[in-house]
Amino acid sequence: MKHHALISCxxxxxxxxxxxxMTVALFKSMN
Structure with a gap:
């Protein structure tokens, strides 16, 4: 259980x- 939580994190x-x-790449492509 603990192991699964670690993977999820x-x-x-x-x-x-x-x-x-992706957000940074989008901003750079717009400018």
């Missing part, structure tokens, strides 16, 4: 980093 952080990167 890592995936969530990876998703957040990916969407942040």
């Amino acid at each position: 890592i995936l969530l952080k990876k998703n957040t980093a990916d969407s942040l990167f």
